[in-house]
Amino acid sequence: MCMRRLLPAMFAVCAFGTAAAADRTLSYFPVGPIYEYRWKVLELALDHVRRDEGVAFGLRPFAEDVTQNRAVSLLQDGVIDVIALGTNDEREARMLPIKIDISRGIVGYRVFLISASDQARIARMDDEAFRKSLTFGLNSQWADVPVMRANGYTVLTSTDYESLFGMLAAHRFDALPRGIGEAAVELAARQEAYPQLTIERTRALFFPYPIYFWVNRQDAQLAARIERGLRAALADGSLRTLFEAHHAAMIEELGRSHRRVVRLDNPLLPPGSAEIDTRWWWR
The missing domain is CATH 3.40.190.10 (Periplasmic binding protein-like II)
Structure with missing residues (x-):
């Protein structure tokens, strides 16, 4: 990226x-x-x-x-x-x-950057409508692309990471999936350029990655x-201490949120991949 x-x-x-x-x-x-x-x-x-x-x-x-x-x-x-x-x-x-x-599996927990004007529309969708009705923007080299396509989501790609935010603001697609630890950081860095963008409040995807x-x-x-x-x-225990300190705000926010989490299969995982253990931050 x-x-x-x-x-x-x-x-x-x-x-x-x-x-x-x-x-x-x-x-x-x-x-x-x-x-x-x-x-x-x-x-x-x-x-x-x-x-x-x-x-x-x-x-x-x-x-x-x-x-x-x-x-x-x-x-x-x-x-x-x-x-x-x-x-x-x-x-x-x-x-x-x-x-x-x-x-610890945290990168596979995806929330969505969207246009604020779409917040209510997306919140009303059930999971099937969310999957079939929306187009998701992704960098062509990100792991989400084959994972989401394999699970039936429509994906529009770009080779340029930065252009995705402008494309979302221009409604070229509906939602930009980002890691839960990435979304707020990226949004804050671009709030002045794209004040109409926000984080979707009702859903998340999770896939082992x-x-x-x-x-x-x-x-x-x-x-x-x-x-x-x-x-x-x-x-x-020093790795867990580092993890929890770095992700403290995210872990707190996750505990307060009530997102419906849709679990996806990941066809990318090679045999012998590390087991995903989310107990430090989720369940």
Whole structure:
């Protein structure tokens, strides 16, 4: 997803750790406010590696404006060291995953950005009308596209992430599905440009979609270190503490909401995918 225009100043330099003092500096993708948690997780895992094994890593954002598919190619070429994205068969063939779901399933819980004028109309729909009557806008490389199409939803795609908000405001489609941790952040960043957009209040979709760290298939040592760091953070509770602190407002809002949640099958999941455990934030 192309996020260069939204990068905060903190991502213009090494975001976590001091590159000059590191044994190795890792370039990572994707970058932007909605991905901040993923890199805090990596920082936490690598801090465990530093304390347990004496190996220090710095982190540097890869801030060029590239698509997810292009980023995968750059990782294969050694330009990017670590990617944090969801899984599918193609990615598992091209990269080496650390099969621990760092998102605890939260990315698969989707709410919808809509035009405020459509709030009442959509709220009156039953689930069948919601599926058959609406058109959903998505980036062509997002995981939602094949998932929603396989479950009978009509999808309109764009290759440009930013254009989706203008297309929604212009009623080119009815709803823009976003992760529950993404929607409010993205809406706030564009409130001045698109004051007519809001978050739909009555529904959510959920599909199993683990988020992994990925490295080059030749970099098994790095993959093993990241996995050891993640397992150490799970064992001592620091990963859960980070998750709950970062998502506190979202977890509180979720507890107050009364959305009908429609569960979807995910045909993208390769065999052996990480189990989805939502108990830290949902049920």
